[in-house]
Amino acid sequence: MDCLLRVTNLTKYFDFNEPPIVDKVSFTVEQEEIFAILGPSGCGKTTTLRLLAGFERSDEGSIQLKGQTLECPYNHINPEKRGIGFVFQDYALFPHLTVLENVMFGLQKLSRGERNHRALEILELIGMKSFKDRKPQELSGGQQQRVALARALAPRPEIILMDEPFSNLDAVLRESTRNEVRKILKASKMSAVLVTHDQEEALSVADRIGVMENGRIVQIGTPEDVYYRPKTKFVANFLGRTNLFNAQASGLEAQSTIGSIMLDRPARGNVIISIRPEHLTLEQTTPANCGGICGTVLTREFKGHDITYNVKLKDCACLVHTDNRMPFAVGDNVVVRPLEPAVVLEDETPLQ
Numbered sequence: 001m002d003c004l005l006r007v008t009n010l011t012k013y014f015d016f017n018e019p020p021i022v023d024k025v026s027f028t029v030e031q032e033e034i035f036a037i038l039g040p041s042g043c044g045k046t047t048t049l050r051l052l053a054g055f056e057r058s059d060e061g062s063i064q065l066k067g068q069t070l071e072c073p074y075n076h077i078n079p080e081k082r083g084i085g086f087v088f089q090d091y092a093l094f095p096h097l098t099v100l101e102n103v104m105f106g107l108q109k110l111s112r113g114e115r116n117h118r119a120l121e122i123l124e125l126i127g128m129k130s131f132k133d134r135k136p137q138e139l140s141g142g143q144q145q146r147v148a149l150a151r152a153l154a155p156r157p158e159i160i161l162m163d164e165p166f167s168n169l170d171a172v173l174r175e176s177t178r179n180e181v182r183k184i185l186k187a188s189k190m191s192a193v194l195v196t197h198d199q200e201e202a203l204s205v206a207d208r209i210g211v212m213e214n215g216r217i218v219q220i221g222t223p224e225d226v227y228y229r230p231k232t233k234f235v236a237n238f239l240g241r242t243n244l245f246n247a248q249a250s251g252l253e254a255q256s257t258i259g260s261i262m263l264d265r266p267a268r269g270n271v272i273i274s275i276r277p278e279h280l281t282l283e284q285t286t287p288a289n290c291g292g293i294c295g296t297v298l299t300r301e302f303k304g305h306d307i308t309y310n311v312k313l314k315d316c317a318c319l320v321h322t323d324n325r326m327p328f329a330v331g332d333n334v335v336v337r338p339l340e341p342a343v344v345l346e347d348e349t350p351l352q
């Protein structure tokens with residue numbers, strides 16, 4: 001079966017004397033899939049979403065939904081004809097309309113009775129039916145977010161686009177709302193493209209993630225793929241904390257700044273490797289392990305359920321993330337032991 005949404009070499013310039021803001025972006029979204037575009041501020045995420053919605057015209061490339069071309073150099077289907085729903089960062093609910101009227105707003109083509117029926121059905125799905133007569137300002141941020149999602153879902157679009165949908169919520173509400181939104185999207189068998197700069201949000205909500213850097217999608221994969229098998233320094237760093245080292249590879253082993261280490265794939269010569277702090281552990285120095293990677297604890301960050309140590313090694317330092325049963329103190333002599341092979345990155349320039 002062909003994919004639902006196919007984006008091919010999508011490119012957008014705001015100024016032809018400058019590099020493109022969206023640069024040959026290609027990805028696909030399957031039926032019922034949640035795809036996140038994750039990247040730092042200003043990398044071109046929102047512009048990509050606006051191109052998908054039809055709010056902006058592209059300069060090159062194409063967008064196809066269910067095999068129909070929505071956008072290419074000689075064709076531009078208007079936003080309202082694309083069969084796409086949009087959830088804005090600020091929810092964009094009408095303050096003078098009730099929750100029910102806000103949801104009914106997107107259903108202009110139906111009769112009043114049908115609009116009412118569909119709006120109530122969708123409010124039921126999102127657990128907001130009992131709030132139908134409230135005005136948006138009488139709701140919490142998380143509830144407003146769910147109403148905005150209901151309004152986008154009501155006309156049964158092929159796909160929903162969401163621009164930083166949780167960024168206006170406080171940390172606690174953000175976590176519960178994003179779980180709720182994922183549940184609603186899955187329950188309604190809806191496909192979605194979510195734009196976010198928050199790696200935790202992308203990792204927890206999306207089925208697949210496209211990581212964006214300077215207008216380009218540099219890696220696409222499942223949350224586990226992009227987190228555990230980053231292809232570049234940028235992806236490794238953007239997806240969480242990591243340790244990067246120069247290494248001399250020889251097959252599945254390498255000599256690195258932290259000593260001899262196994263690799264996730266065979267390589268030869270100078271490479272850069274990444275190893276997540278939770279893939280290293282600490283041991284007390286004993287006569288049996290003193291030939292290992294020896295270091296001294298520089299700092300200790302206690303976070304309740306786990307601890308992050310910064311360990312000074314011979315020529316560098318590394319972060320080690322352990323559970324709270326590893327109570328080392330600052331100044332302790334320790335041995336660092338890798339629990340998993342290090343990931344060989346594709347970057348060629350050695351670390352300074």
Ligand code: ATP
Pocket residue numbers: 014021039040041042043044045046047048197
């Ligand atoms: P953020 O997370 O901060 O919203 P983003 O990754 O969504 O960032 P975009 O909003 O797509 O990034 O913007 C990418 C770049 O394009 C920015 O440098 C921005 O200033 C520029 N830009 C966006 N819209 C326009 C426009 N209409 N005209 C000119 N430049 C624009």
